[in-house]
Amino acid sequence: MAPLPxxxxxxxxxxxxYVGLLAESAEERARERGWTTVRSLPPGTMxxxxxxxxxxxxxxxxxxxxxxWPG
Incomplete structure (x- = not known):
């Protein structure tokens, strides 16, 4: 049986x-902490x-x- 990836x-x-931070500050902090992609969305965006x-x-x-949220 193959191992699970x-x-x-x-x-x-x-x-x-991150909640409550200014969007620019939050993005900067996320990148410093190692997130490779940061996506900002307006409320209700599909x-x-x-x-x-x-x-x-x-x-x-x-x-x-x-x-x-991650992902």
């Missing part, structure tokens, strides 16, 4: 720590649900992060 690693990070390791998503309203 090892998923790519991603930074150990607390996603809630997105596909494919998971991308190393990507951090921000929902941004009025220039501030209101929600954050």
């Amino acid at each position: 090892t998923p790519p690693s991603q930074p150990e990070d607390t996603h809630d720590s 997105i596909t649900l494919e998971y991308v390791a190393g990507r951090l998503n921000f929902e941004v309203e009025n220039g501030r992060v209101t929600r954050c």
Whole structure:
């Protein structure tokens, strides 16, 4: 039987720590912590649900992060 693949690693990070930050500061912090892709989205944006390791998503309203999730 073939071994199970090892998923790519991603930074150990607390996603809630980004909520409330200015979008630019949050993106800078995420990149410093090792996230390879950072995506900022307005509230209610329709997105596909494919998971991308190393990507951090921000929902941004009025220039501030209101929600954050990996993938």
